[in-house]
Amino acid sequence: MSGRIRVKPLDWVPYIEPVDVTQAAPRQREAMQVTPSSIGVSPYVRTLAHDPESYLARTILFNAIMYAPGGLPRADRELGALGASLVNGCPYCAMVHARRLTDLTHSDDAVTALWHDRPDLLSQRSQAIWAFARSLSSTPSSATPAQILALRDAGLSEADIIDLIHAVAIFGWANRLMHPLGHAVPASGKR
């Protein structure tokens, strides 16, 4: 297949004015885990810090779902996140999680196949995850019992499938924050 894909970094720019760290209320600072002198808190975090309660609760849940040890391998969670992000139309999230998938698998094979719309080139396991992630992301969900069977046939346990459901679902949330509240631009290069 021609055209190996190298996913380029993007920055995210909010449509509303983010919280100014130097002016933030104590609850906002606590949620951002920064002191008033801190710089370098991302615009995304500073935007969501307008409602520190939901930001804090979601961050704890997000980290549990994407990073909890054991269960479904992290690369499979990232593949689910990528499938969700494409259906939900969040280019920034798709970029970040395509890069994580590439890093975790030490390979750009999957991202290259998906870029060329050739999910049939993925492993049986990845194809089953990909199809389920996309179907569960539609509104309403179009995921089927046959897709659950395909996941089981590919070696996923029920606990693994529960992990996958949550990984896809949490991107049904994250994609609905990041895309409506801002847009992706080519990375400026300064980090």
Added chain:
Amino acid sequence: MMDAIDAAVGLVEDDPLFARRRARAEFVTGSEACRHAVLTPADDHGLGPALRLALACRIATLNADAALAASYRAILADTDADADTRALADGASALPSPLSTIARQADLVTTHNPSASQADIAALVQVGLSNPQIVALSELIAFVNYQCRVTAGLRLLKD
């Protein structure tokens, strides 16, 4: 203890899936903490509990999640929701401002998220929503969509 997701999926305490959910205790407690943070927050930024429940009901309905929608509707019935807020829950689009714009954003982000744009956020600003209200509204809309995917997925594992 049963939670909102168990209730919507139809799980009772002796279902094997009830116990398997608890193998990831942090997903269960985390989902509950998030539900409180978006539906009954300590600081609601002036977006009251009835409005939040009505939106949750509307979004669950768009996700064809009758059980979840019914659970939100039942809690809404115990509030002092006015006729417009009840109409919001029922999916009406002919609503007074700012409810009409809020409803439009909930529908758009739920069903056509890729089409959401800067103009849609500007419309919320235009009808008087503050930045904290815009973020709180966005988190609520997105949370219910999360919850609907968890329930849809878990129902496929039930039985």
